[in-house]
Amino acid sequence: xxDIEKALADIxxxxxxxxxxxxxxxxxxxxxxxxxxxxxxxxxxxSLWLVDPTAKPVSYFTVxxxxxxxxxxxxxxxxxxxxxxxxxxxxxxxLFNAVQQFxxxxxxxxxLLITLSRFAPDTVWILPGLWQVLVGIGVFASLRIMPxxxxxxxxxxxxxxxVVLALAAESRELSPWFMGIPFGVGxxxxxxxxxxxxxxxxEQS
Numbered sequence: 156x157x158d159i160e161k162a163l164a165d166i167x168x169x170x171x172x173x174x175x176x177x178x179x180x181x182x183x184x185x186x187x188x189x190x191x192x193x194x195x196x197x198x199x200x201x202s203l204w205l206v207d208p209t210a211k212p213v214s215y216f217t218v219x220x221x222x223x224x225x226x227x228x229x230x231x232x233x234x235x236x237x238x239x240x241x242x243x244x245x246x247x248x249x250l251f252n253a254v255q256q257f258x259x260x261x262x263x264x265x266x267l268l269i270t271l272s273r274f275a276p277d278t279v280w281i282l283p284g285l286w287q288v289l290v291g292i293g294v295f296a297s298l299r300i301m302p303x304x305x306x307x308x309x310x311x312x313x314x315x316x317x318v319v320l321a322l323a324a325e326s327r328e329l330s331p332w333f334m335g336i337p338f339g340v341g342x343x344x345x346x347x348x349x350x351x352x353x354x355x356x357x358e359q360s
Contacts, residue, residue, distance in 0.1 A: 179238075179253050179300040184350040186233035190226035191342030197222045198335020208329040212279050215329050216268065226342075252300055260293035280323045283333040287316030290341070302352035308345040315341065 201208070201218055208215040238250050264286050271279050291312030298306055315337035323333060 179249055179297075181234040181238040181249060181253055182230070182301075182345075182349055183233040183237055184346045186230050187342055187349060188346035189229055191339045191346065193222055193226055193229075194342060195335050195339035198331040198339070201331035201335075205331070208331065209280070209327075212272070212276070212329060215331075216272075216279070216282070219334055249300075253297065256297040256300075257293040260289040260296075264289050277327075280327050280329055281320060283329070283337075284316045284318075284320035284323060286334075287312045287319060287337050287341075289316075290338075291316060294345075302348065304348045304352050305345070307348055308341060311341045311344055312337065 197218060201215070205211060205214055205218075234250060234253065267285060268279075268282060271282065291309045294305065294309035294312060298309075319333045319337060323330070
């Protein structure tokens with residue numbers, strides 16, 4: 156019995172090692188580009204109906220959290236379908252590897268929102284910039300399973316995050332465009348990188 160359990164553990168370890176050394180092809184350029192358009196559309200809509208975002212931070216962040224959840228659903232659904240198609244028997248391991256690269260950044264982003272909202276609500280203006288830096292860190296963490304050009308997305312998010320922090324520091328205000336432009340351009344940039352590096356969105360393995 157112990158021999159069978161050890162053999163199964165060895166197989167799982169081998170599969171994990173294979174997945175860790177295989178380029179992930181689960182991100183669809185079309186789905187990623189759509190999330191960029193969602194970010195731009197969200198910023199435009201919010202700029203039209205939310206006159207003073209700084210005075211209504213709950214409304215501001217609720218809309219962006221909803222946009223993030225929608226984007227995650229779109230990308231996640233595409234990831235599962237593409238992973239099944241391109242990675243076959245390693246699909247589950249590849250999905251796990253891809254998701255875990257972004258989990259620390261996502262968790263920190265959520266904790267920052269909760270902490271600042273609860274204990275320092277006058278500092279929530281820093282969140283858009285910090286979130287972009289965290290996304291950039293997540294992108295860099297994914298490079299071991301992604302094309303090298305994927306790093307361009309990380310560079311964009313880190314730079315845009317610090318630029319947004321610098322701009323927001325002048326007024327201490329929230330702006331829809333401090334989220335919309337960085338995430339819109341960033342996602343479209345990553346979609347372009349994926350299109351060039353990985354080929355057509357519907358390419359079969």
